[in-house]
Amino acid sequence: MTALAGGLPRMMRPSPHQNFPRGGYSLEVSTPLGQGRVNQLGGVFINGRPLPNHIRHKIVEMAHHGVRPCVISRQLRVSHGCVSKILCRYQETGSIRPGAIGGSKPKQTAAPEVDKKIEEYKSENPGMFSWEIRDKLLKDGICDRNNVPSVSAISRIMRSKFGGVAEDEDDEEVVKREMEENEPRTKHSIDGILGDRCSCGFLGAF
DNA sequence: CACGTGACGGTTGAG
């Protein structure tokens, strides 16, 4: 939904300089990456991109030590809304990692029971071809001619279930590993921008 | 003052 703004006039009224690009402080940090912006707390962030893992980790760690969210927010120069979100998410999921950004939801090509059946067939007989599965769905009366998924749909389902699905291990282990690796695959990571500010002791700067 | 929350502008990536 596109947030019926007219219907709910109580929340945010667009103020003169509501967001960063407009108004007085369109503070941009010139970096080799050219992506950095500065928030009201003086912290650097990349609009639309998650905070680097070490910051997220720091937020959780500080909260764990009983540091209040507002203090964390000021120390790390991250908006309190963000601190709140990250902490909330951490409590709910146990993970500090951001969600998967972008992409489309896999198309719901088959009814859940059909989906399950395909999975069943495949695990019983891993060598089974898509068209064989399709055939079997018809034969077993799971589907009829009208609603049986196409061969390509079946193979897509199989691919998503059996092919190269790495177990999602959102562990601190993974986070630590990523931190050590310094996220080498990120095209433009904020790490590079505020890396030294953070790693050489934001506490000291305070 | 501290905090929760919704709108916003932005980025990303599967389809």
Place this chain on the structure above:
DNA sequence: GACTCAACCGTCACG
């Protein structure tokens, strides 16, 4: 290969 679109992001401001 360009495009679409729904997911997520962090910030900001309101309450």
